[in-house]
Amino acid sequence: MELLSISAVNWSRAQFALTAGYHWLFVPLTIGLGLIMAIMESLYVKTGDEKWKSATKFWQKIFGINFAIGVATGIILEFQFGTNWSNYSWFVGDIFGAPLAIEGIFAFFMEATFISIMFFGWNRVSKKMHLASTWLVFVGASLSAFWILVANAWMQYPIGMEFNPESVRNEMVDFWAVAFSPVAYNKFLHTTFSCWAVGAAFVVAVSGWYLLKKRHADFAIKSMKIGSLVGLVAFLMLAVTGDGSAYHVAQKQPMKLAAMEGLYEGTEGAGLVAVGMLNPAREKYNDEVDPYIFKIELPKLLSLLGYRDINAFVPGIVDIVDGGYTLPDGTTALSFQERRERGLKAIQALADYQVAKEEGRDADAANHEIILRENYAHFGYGYLETEEELIPNIPLTFYSFHLMVMIGVYFILFFMIMLYILYKKEMADNRWLQYVALWSLPLAYLASQLGWVVAEVGRQPWTIQDILPVQAASSAVSAQNVVTTFILFAVLFTGLLIAEVTIMVKQIKKGPDPVGELNA
Numbered sequence: 205m206e207l208l209s210i211s212a213v214n215w216s217r218a219q220f221a222l223t224a225g226y227h228w229l230f231v232p233l234t235i236g237l238g239l240i241m242a243i244m245e246s247l248y249v250k251t252g253d254e255k256w257k258s259a260t261k262f263w264q265k266i267f268g269i270n271f272a273i274g275v276a277t278g279i280i281l282e283f284q285f286g287t288n289w290s291n292y293s294w295f296v297g298d299i300f301g302a303p304l305a306i307e308g309i310f311a312f313f314m315e316a317t318f319i320s321i322m323f324f325g326w327n328r329v330s331k332k333m334h335l336a337s338t339w340l341v342f343v344g345a346s347l348s349a350f351w352i353l354v355a356n357a358w359m360q361y362p363i364g365m366e367f368n369p370e371s372v373r374n375e376m377v378d379f380w381a382v383a384f385s386p387v388a389y390n391k392f393l394h395t396t397f398s399c400w401a402v403g404a405a406f407v408v409a410v411s412g413w414y415l416l417k418k419r420h421a422d423f424a425i426k427s428m429k430i431g432s433l434v435g436l437v438a439f440l441m442l443a444v445t446g447d448g449s450a451y452h453v454a455q456k457q458p459m460k461l462a463a464m465e466g467l468y469e470g471t472e473g474a475g476l477v478a479v480g481m482l483n484p485a486r487e488k489y490n491d492e493v494d495p496y497i498f499k500i501e502l503p504k505l506l507s508l509l510g511y512r513d514i515n516a517f518v519p520g521i522v523d524i525v526d527g528g529y530t531l532p533d534g535t536t537a538l539s540f541q542e543r544r545e546r547g548l549k550a551i552q553a554l555a556d557y558q559v560a561k562e563e564g565r566d567a568d569a570a571n572h573e574i575i576l577r578e579n580y581a582h583f584g585y586g587y588l589e590t591e592e593e594l595i596p597n598i599p600l601t602f603y604s605f606h607l608m609v610m611i612g613v614y615f616i617l618f619f620m621i622m623l624y625i626l627y628k629k630e631m632a633d634n635r636w637l638q639y640v641a642l643w644s645l646p647l648a649y650l651a652s653q654l655g656w657v658v659a660e661v662g663r664q665p666w667t668i669q670d671i672l673p674v675q676a677a678s679s680a681v682s683a684q685n686v687v688t689t690f691i692l693f694a695v696l697f698t699g700l701l702i703a704e705v706t707i708m709v710k711q712i713k714k715g716p717d718p719v720g721e722l723n724a
Contacts, residue, residue: 213678215686216288219693221660223281225653226697230274230704232652235349235396236403236434237267238342242335243430249335259423260338261326262716263407266708268323273704277697288686292667292677299365299376300355303383307351315344349399350392357388359668360659361456367580369557369573374671387452391659394445397438398652401615404435405648408622410712412641421632423716428641429626436619439612446612447509453662454510455532457669459524459594460662463601465506467520468495470529474518475501476509477606482599489521489595521598525591538582540591547586550579584666587676596664604657611651618644 241263248256282304285293293300321329321337329337358364364381365374376382408431411424453461461467466482467474468489480499485491504514511518511532519537523529527539538546553576560569588594622641625631631638663669667677 212681212683212686213675215683215690216284216678216681217674219288219686219690220281220284222690222693222697223277223284224656224660226701227274227277227281228653228656229649229701230270230277231349232399232402232649233270233406234267234274235342235345235399236401236406237263237270238345238403239400240403240407240427240430240434241267242339242342243434244427245335245338249331255422255426258716258718259426262423263427264322264338265711268319269704269707269711271319273700276700280693287689288679288681289667289677290679292672294373295672295677296362296365296374296668298373299358299382302376302379303351303354303358307348311344311348311351315341315348318344346396349396353392353395354383354388356659357385357391358382359666360391360663361385361387361452362668362671367576367583369554369576370561372554372558387456390445390448390452394442394449395655397441397445398655400434400438401442402648402652404431404438404619405615405645407431408435408619408641409643409645412638413712414715415632415638416635416642420715425626425631428622428631432619432622432626435615436623439615439619442612443616446609450509451512454518457663458519459521459596460601460658461510462519462521462524463596463598463662464605464658466495466598466602467506467518468522470517470519470523472507472517473504473515474506474510475503476505477501479606480602482602484599489525489592521595525594540585540588540594543582543585544588546579546582547584547588549586550576550583551586553579581670584668584671584673584676587673588665593665593673596662601658601662604654604661608651608654608658611647611654614647615644615651 241260244256244263245260247253248260285300318337318340321334322341325334325337362374363385364376364378366377367373368375382388407427411427411431414420414424450461453464465474465477466480468486478500480501481497483493483495483497486493486495506518507516508514510516517529519529524537525540527537527542529537531537553572557569557572557576560566560572618640622631622637625634625637665673665675667674
């Protein structure tokens with residue numbers, strides 16, 4: 205019964221996190237391997253070297269295993285919007301459903317069409333046609349990710365919509381604003397590069413294992429070169445797009461930025477914490493206790509990243525709750541209590557509007573609609589009771605963010621060293637680097653998962669930023685039902701993961717086909 209003491213909302217959040225976490229084990233490898241095998245096949249078509257064909261076919265087998273499991277978990281993930289988050293689906297389904305529908309109709313079917321040619325068309329279509337199909341599978345996987353990330357970005361920064369009090373739904377009024385919001389395209393680029401990074405780390409790790417076992421050395425070296433080059437580009441671009449993400453978070457989600465940096469008190473010329481440990485003695489957001497046990501800070505860098513001004517004021521958690529500071533547009537930030545009052549006013553105006561409409565009092569309904577629209581930007585605050593509800597889990601967000609950044613710096617150095625050694629033709633003799641390549645793979649997956657922890661935990665309590673908190677978005681289901689499905693999904697996904705790893709390990713142990721057998 206202790207499990208059931210946790211609310212159905214939190215169990216629904218846990219179930220969604222479980223599904224999304226497992227799903228994201230498969231997606232990055234799919235997109236990352238898609239790029240690498242397309243590059244390898246391009247080299248095969250250009251040079252005619254059968255060794256590149258052998259390498260391409262090997263990585264395509266791993267891609268196929270991973271792709272199949274990823275599709276299964278993705279379908280279950282989307283169904284949960286209807287089962288666990290039906291209020292959310294009703295409230296914004298007209299907007300959120302559009303990119304998901306496009307993803308299913310366009311991107312997914314594009315993948316499904318060309319993946320058959322990629323796997324079974326080696327001796328049935330021309331080299332160039334087969335190469336085109338491989339690239340189109342990669343493009344389809346990337347487009348699939350794009351439309352899903354558009355939907356997620358809209359939750360972080362709702363734009364291009366208008367609330368309809370008649371239907372009590374948000375309706376899309378500008379599709380292109382939703383599809384190409386600054387948050388959406390930056391999120392897509394950052395996430396795509398993280399997928400490339402995971403794919404590159406995977407290829408380098410498997411290649412390192414072959415070298416350690418003294419097997420398929422030429423294949424391993426070729427794969428390492430491509431993987432290391434893709435990995436270095438990916439992590440460098442992650443740094444660039446990470447800067448863009450920090451800027452957008454500062455503008456649109458200041459509480460998330462404050463949690464990422466453990467910033468309680470705002471300051472001008474704020475520094476970026478490079479390394480630090482939060483003080484667990486600070487139990488409330490407005491305690492007088494020092495928030496850090498220790499920290500190493502890069503002066504003024506947070507102001508520069510967040511506002512492109514080294515002297516800009518960066519609000520802390522206390523400032524965001526209390527309000528009163530000047531926003532980038534020149535207006536004064538409202539306090540939590542002021543926003544809550546306006547949110548309550550918007551909720552009441554919606555209720556009054558519906559009653560007036562039912563009773564045929566159109567003039568009164570029009571007045572209530574005016575009040576609703578004036579306060580709609582604060583609608584979600586009306587569902588919150590205390591200031592603490594506005595604050596995400598600071599330790600989890602802070603440590604996830606900083607660990608992710610440290611792993612990124614590590615991989616930039618790692619791939620630079622790998623490329624240097626590879627092109628000096630000394631990799632076969634560097635067993636220590638082969639071991640490092642193998643055991644670095646979990647770090648790439650960890651960084652990829654941590655990125656989503658920062659993005660999603662950092663924006664709590666919001667399902668849709670400022671408009672709909674999680675407690676107002678969930679379905680009216682019992683905690684017991686959600687616990688049951690949580691356990692079932694945990695068992696199912698763990699079984700799928702074990703099956704995938706077992707099949708991939710078996711295929712890796714088998715190794716690439718000998719070049720002489722490729723055309724058999």
